[in-house]
Amino acid sequence: MQMLYPEYEVVRNPQRCITCRVCERQCANEVHVYDEELDTMRSYEEHCVACHRCVSLCPTKALKIVKTDHTFRTNANWTGEVIGEIYRQAESGGVLLSSMGTPKDYPVYFDKMLINASQVTNPSIDPLREPMETRTFLGRKTVRVERGPDGRLIDNTAPQLTLSVPVMFSAMSYGSISYNAHESLARAARELGIFYNTGEGGLHSDFYQYGANTIIQVASGRFGVHKDYLNAGAAVEIKMGQGAKPGIGGHLPGEKIVGDIAKTRMIPEGSDAISPAPHHDIYSIEDLRQLVYSLKEATEYKKPVIVKIAAVHNVPAIASGIARSGADIIAIDGFRGGTGAAPTRIRDNVGIPIELALASVDQRLRDEGIRNDVSIVVGGSIRNSADIVKAVALGADAVYVATSALLALGCHLCRTCQLGKCNWGIATQRPVLVKRLNPDVGFKRLVNLVTAWRHEIMEMMGGMGINSIEALRGNRLMLRGVGLNEKELSILGIQHAGE
């Protein structure tokens, strides 16, 4: 008995289909089948995940995927989705799993903030004619002026990451995404003068060459961590949490631990890679300080240490503790952040929006006078250049993007990464699928995306009469809220439009 009707339907226009069978060849879910007898294509829609690989490749635009209009009796409380989940759990007895960021309709505060522009009293600046600077430094800025015998200032800044634009690709492990996806990210980071992040799966030996643009991650499973690895990148990130699944570890099933992935993670092939929920050597803030300094010792104090946390309710206090732990950069991941797999209930119900977390952390660190001790990097659904401008104006030094980067690589947000059958060659380890992402194509698309964003950031900055990104950072006067209540405005530290 099938309790559920397929969620999506394949609509094939018989007047356009030329039975070239590209849909059939390209669908790893085996939705499309050629019927030789009838010389037509048929669909097994129950397999369809709405990834649009077939739609994108169909040369005659004969295909589209639509949400089924098959329905339960209308019920605002017991929606079809809720009912369906119960059927699935009644069938499996298991935890529901999902991928990518929560699709739930929570408020997106970025969309409720508007950006200022200059009129009359102060000129806007045209980035096509005037210099417009987006160079960003990440790291501790606490200053103790020292002079040489000749009176000249001595550069005693702590190690910094230098970004051409305040955007970085956030952590996605080799294993959760493919070799070609990693290569695309690494090459794009180098080309753009920014950074990508290894995630917790170690660093494939082929990618050590991109070390100057790599942030290497140390997570609770410690996969692939060794001295050369720590020193291979430009910075070390301790992953304490992830926005999509705060308080939850990770689990890469043994079937994905094959070949180079096992080697890179330094675990036997076929063994499950389980990242514990906490770091078992960090049960408190003083333990974090010890890990921060262990990593600094291992890297001879030459590399900034990032501590990445999920945005949770008391994030300002946690951030304050991290800022005092010796970390150089705090990365905060909002609850809308993506994931290769997370328990659905956690993803959809735990954590807080990044905009509020960022605003309260930035203000808290300023109130304590320690904002200079750390840079703040935020992620968790940064979707476009306007989100970046707003994040920087709220107080972020830079943003982390992952979902946007995957979209640039072809991801269509079908949110079934956990199945390992990514038709776009991203979240899969099957060689026939991995090869669908040619890094020559992928890296260029990433470069294009960030370049386009940089142009837009410069346009918006110029409109505000700002010609260097540091003058935008924390410049909340450049933001106004629309449709926000007093409390939201006060947390964001902005005024309402019209004020």
Next chain:
Amino acid sequence: MKRIYVSEKWCLGCHLCEYYCAFANSGSDDMAKALMNRRINPRIQVEERGGISFAVSCRHCEEPLCVKSCITGALSSEGGLITIDKNRCVACHTCVLVCPYGTIMPSDDGMMQKCELCLKNTIGEPACVKYCPNRAIIYEDSDVPAAAR
């Protein structure tokens, strides 16, 4: 000279090149109309076996055996591009026999056809290259094609 290079590393075996080739040389402006209910006979063909695939089309050899062997002079090489004049072709199939790559084949009208880099149709650039979804077919002027570097 600019040539077409193919890379089995990135070829997905999707066969789209074949369809775009057939469409490009159909003279029609609508692919569905041109190719619906037809068995296509493209000038580029995907070879595949054992999980390896790559597209094959005329190599535009520097010393083309087809041109040498053509009994009517229908095949000619000009600036490295090898073209066929169907009006002079007598369908003797000699070129098909001598081509070491198997990239000359009879067209639907019986005369021989081969890849002419879409320079003689309305596309003006190789359609297989333009529409390959994974850049497995590239068209460039290089002794060492990027795909093989």
Next chain:
Amino acid sequence: MQKEGQVRIPSGCAIAGIFSRTGTRMDGSGIIRSISTMHDRSNGLGGGFAGYGIYPESKDYYALHIFYNNSSAKAECESFLDRHFDIINLSKIPTRKIPAITDEPLIWRYFVTPLPTRLQASQLDEREFVARSLFRVNTRIEGAHVFSSGKNMGVFKAVGFPEDVGAFYRLEEYEGHCWTAHGRYPTNTPGWWGGAHPFAMLDYSVVHNGEISSYDANRRYIEMFGYKCTLLTDTEVITYIIDYLHRKVGLTLREVARVIAAPFWSSIAGLPEEEQAWVSYLRKSFGSLLVTGPFSILLGFDRGMMVLGDRLKLRSMVVAEKGSMVYAASEECAIRVLEPNVDRIWAPGAGEPVIVTLDGGDA
């Protein structure tokens, strides 16, 4: 309608400055003549002056100029001053009644020095003690506003055109080696005496023409270091930035200029290697104190004056020399009216500071 401090008010302006490198003292009539040539650059909603070297007899004491809305604010403030300072002298600041200046608050002057016991107990250096005390007056005592607090210098400001403000304060009766002046063109306020320029803190006084776009980034950064921006004006935040970098961090004014009006990275790349190192160091370390948007400022400080314009040169500023005299103004006419035959006149490049001092040294 909200007044200064409750709302941020952008304004355009005229500024002028005169400096005698030999320390020759000039009365205030010259600077009034200079600023009044630029009458059209202000709209009668604020004008003011700063004079340096004007209190030689009391040069060891902090001269506090204070506006009071009423006598109870005065009583409260004086009781505060009494608890923290030795008040050497106090008096009303002499003014002259003129029709153009109305609604004046009570305007008082005090020469004070910190009480040694209080100073010692605070564990602060003297200037920091004075600065913090005055922040307390301005933020906690309703109706009291300290608008000048340096030694041997004083600020005189009001709502009105600058020439009227000068006459009101009888500036011809003061003599100083340095004068700066300001005419204000605020865009949406009835004007408030405390909001007029110069803005001063300790010996630093700033007159500013412009509207900076980096305001909130600068404000939120500087407030980490004990400053409280109560007026929400550009001038206030710029003054605090200079005070912080020069007095607290220990940068030279030339270095301060490189922070506030930092060169573009593309220009830094072209500097000689040694200079590149310290200029990049400053940009990396103090990025949040970069001031963007149009501004030109005249900074008065103990024994010196600095002229600085923004990194794109979006506001006019002309500097001239005649013998030991240095002139600076938004428009050349304001200089020519005082000295038609200058030795040299030029418009300093974007972000290029011009620093003059009594002894000719750096600052």
